Amino acid sequence: MASETSPSxxxxxxxxxxxxxxPVTGKFSRGGAADxxxxxxxxxxxxxxxxxxxxxxxxxxxxxFLPFLTENTDFTVIGVIGPSGAGKSTIMNxxxxxxxxxxxxxxxxxxxxxxTRAMARHCSTGIEPRVSSERIILLDTQPVxxxxxxxxxxxxxxxSTISVITGESLSAELAHEIxxxxxxxxxxxICHVVLVVSxxxxxxxxxxxxxxxxxLKHGIPDPSLPASSLxxxxxxxxxxxxxxxxxxxxxxxxxxxxxxxxxQDFTPKNVVQLRRALLQYFKASSFAREHTGSKPGEQNTSHxxxxxxxxxxxxxxxxxxxxxxxxxxxxxxLWKLRDQILSMKPPSFTRPVxxxxxxxxxxxIWEQIKSSPTILDYCRTLQHxxxxxx
Numbered sequence: 001m002a003s004e005t006s007p008s009x010x011x012x013x014x015x016x017x018x019x020x021x022x023p024v025t026g027k028f029s030r031g032g033a034a035d036x037x038x039x040x041x042x043x044x045x046x047x048x049x050x051x052x053x054x055x056x057x058x059x060x061x062x063x064x065f066l067p068f069l070t071e072n073t074d075f076t077v078i079g080v081i082g083p084s085g086a087g088k089s090t091i092m093n094x095x096x097x098x099x100x101x102x103x104x105x106x107x108x109x110x111x112x113x114x115x116t117r118a119m120a121r122h123c124s125t126g127i128e129p130r131v132s133s134e135r136i137i138l139l140d141t142q143p144v145x146x147x148x149x150x151x152x153x154x155x156x157x158x159x160s161t162i163s164v165i166t167g168e169s170l171s172a173e174l175a176h177e178i179x180x181x182x183x184x185x186x187x188x189x190i191c192h193v194v195l196v197v198s199x200x201x202x203x204x205x206x207x208x209x210x211x212x213x214x215x216l217k218h219g220i221p222d223p224s225l226p227a228s229s230l231x232x233x234x235x236x237x238x239x240x241x242x243x244x245x246x247x248x249x250x251x252x253x254x255x256x257x258x259x260x261x262x263x264q265d266f267t268p269k270n271v272v273q274l275r276r277a278l279l280q281y282f283k284a285s286s287f288a289r290e291h292t293g294s295k296p297g298e299q300n301t302s303h304x305x306x307x308x309x310x311x312x313x314x315x316x317x318x319x320x321x322x323x324x325x326x327x328x329x330x331x332x333x334l335w336k337l338r339d340q341i342l343s344m345k346p347p348s349f350t351r352p353v354x355x356x357x358x359x360x361x362x363x364x365i366w367e368q369i370k371s372s373p374t375i376l377d378y379c380r381t382l383q384h385x386x387x388x389x390x
Contacts, residue, residue, distance in 0.1 A: 053139075054126030058162045058179070060366040062359050065129050069355035075135040077358070078341065079187035079252070082197030082206060084143035087259040087314065089124065091195060092140050094334045095341060096132050109140050127183075136342075137355065139191065144180040145205060165379055166371045174388040178379050182369050184213035189369070190223045190362045191252040192346035198258045201265040201274060201313075207281050210254060214285045218374045222250035223361035224349030251286045253346045257337065259314040266313065275311055282309060310344075312337050 051065045078095060080088045089109035098107045108130040128140045142149055153162050153172050160175035164182060187194045188210075198206045256278055264270075282288050287309060314337070317330045328336070353361070369375065382388060 052126045052128055056162075058164055058370075060363045062363060066356060066359060068131050069137075069359055070135075071354045071356060072135055073352045073354050075137060075355050075358075076193070076346070077137045077139065077191045078193045078195065079139040079141065079191040080195040080197060081141050081144060081184055081187055081209075082195075082257075083199050083203075084146045084148070086143075086197045086199040087257075088143075088195070088197050089140055091197065091257065091259075091314075091334065091337065092130075092138050094338045095136070096130060096138060097134075108138070127186075131355075135355070137358075139187065141183050141187070144183065144209060149179075150176045164370070165376055168376070168379065170379070170383070171388050174379065174382060177382065177388070178375065180209060181212055181216060181375065181378075184209050185217045185220065185369055185375075186362075186366060188213055188217060188252045188254075189220045189250065189365050190358070192348075193341060193344060194252045194254050195341075196254050196256045198256070199260055201258055201261050201270065203258070204277075204281070207256075207278070210287075211282065211285055214251070214282075214287065216372070216374050216378055217249065217251070217286075218372070220249070220365060220368055220372070222349045223358050223365055224351045224353035225361065249286070250347065250349070253310070253344065254287055255310040255312065255341060255344075257312045257314060260316045261313050262316055266315065271313060274313075275309075278309055278311055310340075312340070 051068075053060055053062065053065060055061050078092075080092055082088045089107075089111045092109050093107045093111070096108050099105070100107070109124070109128065124140050124142045126142055130138045130140075132138070150172060153160050153176065155161055155172070158171050158173075160170050160172040162175060162179070164170065164175045164178045170178070184194075196206050196210055198204070258274065279288070312333070314333045315328070315330050349358075
């Protein structure tokens with residue numbers, strides 16, 4: 001007997017009624033089921049598999065994702081960055097509100113399978129966007145410090161197949177290093193909240209990456225400015241009518257997440273030490289100055305405490321939760337992280353901007369990052385240091 005063809009699983013992306021620019025509910029409210037007309041509209045939208053914002057040539061493409069956005073100005077952009085297997089996509093699925101018990105539904109972001117892990121491959125490539133019914137735009141990025149990403153962009157002679165900096169030919173290792181920094185700077189420039197996910201309690205490589213991004217993020221405005229003012233011909237990308245107020249250069253709020261922690265890592269002493277180390281590491285950065293009001297170059301820590309920077313610890317996921325564990329469970333920690341992120345009051349852009357305008361201006365932001373003289377100088381310094389092959 002011939003087997004019946006099972007229907008293809010659905011991919012969660014956005015509720016059809018909102019994609020068309022219909023009435024927008026509260027930012028974090030739950031909407032009802034889409035009607036037939038909205039469902040027909042959804043069927044005409046691009047495939048979710050083709051929505052990647054970064055092409056193989058490292059260019060920013062928006063045409064396929066733009067139809068999912070509206071003229072709504074009440075939205076939140078949340079990005080995530082971290083190494084492979086640290087749980088980035090799992091956290092983003094939780095923030096999206098994905099219900100894994102729904103039949104026939106795949107998560108909006110694919111998570112690393114045992115097969116993918118065994119083959120030393122990565123799930124995400126470039127920047128994969130999704131938008132929830134609550135108008136939360138989620139940006140999942142390819143893993144940083146990934147050997148599989150490096151292998152894909154390396155020619156036999158060691159040079160890079162991808163031009164990460166305009167007009168520069170680099171080795172694959174150096175291009176990979178700059179690529180990670182560019183992703184971090186982009187998320188800090190176009191998001192409201194950036195989740196910085198580290199694998200384990202002792203991994204500080206993500207701290208170093210974000211501090212480097214903070215140091216190199218010069219002259220990059222936020223995406224609420226008019227597209228015409230984000231041209232490369234302008235030093236700061238600002239027009240007279242849209243001058244940035246006298247405040248620190250825009251920086252998304254970082255949330256530092258340490259995942260896969262074991263029982264011994266959750267002692268009160270260890271958690272307090274981790275928070276203090278985080279604060280000490282970023283005390284002179286823009287992240288800390290947001291809370292102290294210090295000016296660039298100042299290190300006013302008189303009013304700073306371990307709660308100034310957002311940090312969350314996620315325990316290692318066990319097949320069976322230990323009822324005697326002295327810390328909250330993996331599921332509980334994810335729920336707590338989601339609730340706190342959605343209740344945050346992140347920094348606002350310079351002026352109100354619609355979802356579609358935000359995406360269009362993000363293209364200009366990316367162009368400025370790829371042609372940034374500050375990043376280019378840093379790249380050449382690394383190139384001459386002897387750390388990377390020529």
